[in-house]
Amino acid sequence: MRKLVFFLFVSVFCLFLVGCNEESASNNSGEEAGGETETETNESGQSEEQEEPFELSVMLNLHTPEVPTDKLEVLLEEGSNTELDIQWIPDGNYEERVNTAFSTNTLPQAFLVKTAQFVQFKDAIRDDQFWEIGPYLEEFENLSKLREGTLKNSEVDGKLYSLYMGRPLSRSGLIYRKDWADNLGLEAPTTTDEFYEMLRAFTEDDPDGNGQDDTIGLTDRGNLGTFNTVSTWFGTPNRWGEKDGELLPEFMFPEYKQTLDFFRDIHSNGYMNKDAPVTSKTDQQEMMKNGKAGVYIGSMQDVLGINKDAEVINPDVEFDVHNNVAGPHGEFGVRSIPGYGSLIMFPKAAIKSEEELKNVLSFFDYLMSPEGANLLIWGVEGEHYEVVDGKAKILDEDKHDQEIKPYTSFEIGEPSTNGRYEAFYDYAPAQKAIDLYKDNDNYVVDDPTVGRESETYTQNAGSLDQIITDATYQYILREIDEAGFDAAIEDWKEAGGNDVIEEYNNQ
Numbered sequence: 001m002r003k004l005v006f007f008l009f010v011s012v013f014c015l016f017l018v019g020c021n022e023e024s025a026s027n028n029s030g031e032e033a034g035g036e037t038e039t040e041t042n043e044s045g046q047s048e049e050q051e052e053p054f055e056l057s058v059m060l061n062l063h064t065p066e067v068p069t070d071k072l073e074v075l076l077e078e079g080s081n082t083e084l085d086i087q088w089i090p091d092g093n094y095e096e097r098v099n100t101a102f103s104t105n106t107l108p109q110a111f112l113v114k115t116a117q118f119v120q121f122k123d124a125i126r127d128d129q130f131w132e133i134g135p136y137l138e139e140f141e142n143l144s145k146l147r148e149g150t151l152k153n154s155e156v157d158g159k160l161y162s163l164y165m166g167r168p169l170s171r172s173g174l175i176y177r178k179d180w181a182d183n184l185g186l187e188a189p190t191t192t193d194e195f196y197e198m199l200r201a202f203t204e205d206d207p208d209g210n211g212q213d214d215t216i217g218l219t220d221r222g223n224l225g226t227f228n229t230v231s232t233w234f235g236t237p238n239r240w241g242e243k244d245g246e247l248l249p250e251f252m253f254p255e256y257k258q259t260l261d262f263f264r265d266i267h268s269n270g271y272m273n274k275d276a277p278v279t280s281k282t283d284q285q286e287m288m289k290n291g292k293a294g295v296y297i298g299s300m301q302d303v304l305g306i307n308k309d310a311e312v313i314n315p316d317v318e319f320d321v322h323n324n325v326a327g328p329h330g331e332f333g334v335r336s337i338p339g340y341g342s343l344i345m346f347p348k349a350a351i352k353s354e355e356e357l358k359n360v361l362s363f364f365d366y367l368m369s370p371e372g373a374n375l376l377i378w379g380v381e382g383e384h385y386e387v388v389d390g391k392a393k394i395l396d397e398d399k400h401d402q403e404i405k406p407y408t409s410f411e412i413g414e415p416s417t418n419g420r421y422e423a424f425y426d427y428a429p430a431q432k433a434i435d436l437y438k439d440n441d442n443y444v445v446d447d448p449t450v451g452r453e454s455e456t457y458t459q460n461a462g463s464l465d466q467i468i469t470d471a472t473y474q475y476i477l478r479e480i481d482e483a484g485f486d487a488a489i490e491d492w493k494e495a496g497g498n499d500v501i502e503e504y505n506n507q
Contacts, residue, residue: 053083054359057108057350059101060086060410061094061342068406075375080366088406107347109360112409113162114342118154119458121345125156131346131357134160140361142368145417150339153450163364164340166414170440171299172229172334173323173433175306179316180207180215180294188322192233192262195325199271202294218266219293220276221284224469226297228335231259234327238335238447240504247448247504249497251468251489258328260485263476277473289313300433307427321429323436324443336444342409368412373420377411379404391424454503456496464500467492 067088077084087108089097095117101107102124113121124130134151137143143163150164174188174195181187181198184205189195199217201207207215220226232238236255240247250256266272273279273287285302287293289310296302300321310317326332344364351357366372378385378392384400385392394400415422425431457464471488474480480488489497 051081053077053081054363055083055085056110056360056363057085058087059098059108059111060088060406061091061112061114062088062406063091063409064401064406066402069403071403072375072379072407075380076367076372079372079375080363082363082366102347105349107350109350109356110344110346110364112165112342113345115338115340118162118343119453122156122453125161129348130161131348131351132159132161133163133346133357133361136358136361139358140365142365142418143361143412145368146413147339147417153338154340154343155451162343162345163412165342165344165409165411166339166417167337167341168414168437168440169336169339169444170334171301171433171437172297172440173300173321173436174325175288175296175298175300175303175319175321175429177202177207177288177294177318178320179318181320182318183207183209188320189325191326192230192328195230195233196262196266196271199266199295200269203269203271207294208291214292216271216273216287216293218272218295218297219279219284219287220272220297221279221281222277222473224472227259227263227472229297230262231256232333232335232445233325234259234262235329235331235333238445240447240449242448246501248501249468249492251472255327257482257485260472260475264478267476268478277477288319291317300436301430303433304425304427304430307429319429321433321436323440332443333445334440334443336440336446338447338450344412364412367410368418370419373411373413373415373418376407377404377420385421387421388424390421392421393424393426449504452504452507454500456499456503460496464492464496467495 073084073086076082085108094112095114098107098111098113098117099120101111102121121130134155137146137160146164147166150166151160154160154162154164176188176198180202184201184207186198186201187194189198202215202217206212218226231250234255236250236253236259239250241250241253242248243253263272267274267276273284273293285296285306288296288306290313291310296306300323303319303321307317307319310319323334324332346357346360351360367376374381374392378394379400381387384396384404385394387393411420412418422434425434467488471480471485474488475482475485493501
């Protein structure tokens with residue numbers, strides 16, 4: 001009997017040990033199968049469940065020929081605990097696609113809107129179809145650092161409905177042939193008179209020393225960009241200015257007409273390309289690259305690409321950049337933009353609750369962290385870029401173009417607010433251009449109509465602007481005189497310009 005009891009006791013004990021081993025094995029198996037991805041340890045050492053990735057749909061414009069690989073998208077998802085659904089739309093079709101998605105109520109949770117198109121959404125904003133995000137920004141460590149002035153420029157009726165993609169207030173300046181200037185004993189121009197003399201000398205004084213009359217001073221193209229930059233040097237306001245207590249368009253100011261005469265003169269003397277009104281940007285830059293022209297006015301950073309191609313033709317070519325040219329009144333001014341290139345908006349049709357909105361904003365807060373911003377703009381350190389002198393130097397341009405560049409227009413804020421690295425360039429003029437962008441901030445001339453609205457201008461901007469563009473070029477080409485230009489202004493007024501003046505001034 002004792003043997004039977006002992007046998008039963010041993011049997012039960014063995015069964016108990018087997019059960020414990022199976023439970024332990026089951027627990028170990030659960031950890032190996034992903035238990036650690038389902039829980040994480042909080043600051044107090046306790047175990048808590050990790051949140052599932054937040055699903056976020058976004059629409060962006062694509063400036064590159066091909067959709068980027070998903071390498072960066074995966075890294076952004078990992079860094080922000082987000083599952084992204086990015087719709088890449090070719091830039092040429094982007095505004096049309098946005099309009100279609102809006103009209104069919106299929107916009108994603110966040111989408112990019114270009115500055116010009118933003119005006120079209122103001123009625124929908126006032127109709128409560130988009131989230132007001134201003135009150136939430138202070139809840140986020142990084143979004144709360146956005147530049148106050150730029151935020152104000154993108155407000156609607158004093159309220160904020162968008163995040164901005166920061167841009168320098170002005171990139172405008174000169175790119176010029178420094179080797180030609182050195183050959184002729186010229187320094188970078190500091191006044192419009194010196195600028196005129198450089199254009200004359202580059203045309204008439206054989207700056208390349210080849211004994212031939214084959215150079216011109218200025219290369220221009222048909223969008224009034226060069227004219228507008230020089231016009232601001234002369235003291236013309238930025239699109240609109242105040243005269244006798246009233247806002248008036250820039251072409252009603254005497255400084256605009258002074259600039260007209262300046263360009264009329266250099267065009268008549270052959271100091272610029274005769275076909276400027278029909279010249280493309282590609283052809284404009286080509287004249288700098290092949291040694292035909294000596295001065296280019298536009299984004300100073302363009303010097304990088306111009307020099308790269310020019311060196312293939314002439315290894316001894318030398319360019320420089322410059323920004324500060326004072327007008328006859330003795331001061332330098334440069335036109336500014338509102339501080340952003342595009343905006344991100346948040347439709348209520350796609351974001352159903354305040355909690356969901358905060359999740360969306362959390363992703364953009366990550367993009368504005370130094371970690372997120374550097375990843376977005378530069379990629380992975382050691383693979384896409386290296387840090388040199390506190391700046392990011394791209395290691396492989398082709399790899400960066402394929403995997404990183406399409407995302408760069410998605411940047412929230414700017415280096416001064418998001419803390420990312422600025423670019424490093426081996427080419428000194430390109431590095432100098434970045435510094436001059438910052439210097440331009442000290443001289444910007446703002447557009448006083450930013451934040452104001454004119455329904456007439458919104459509906460007729462293309463036709464109204466074309467009247468003045470045509471008249472400007474006609475005057476420069478000596479096809480009309482001052483009376484003809486004044487007649488064009490009257491045509492502008494009758495075509496709706498008077499209403500635009502009234503609408504801007506009644507706000």
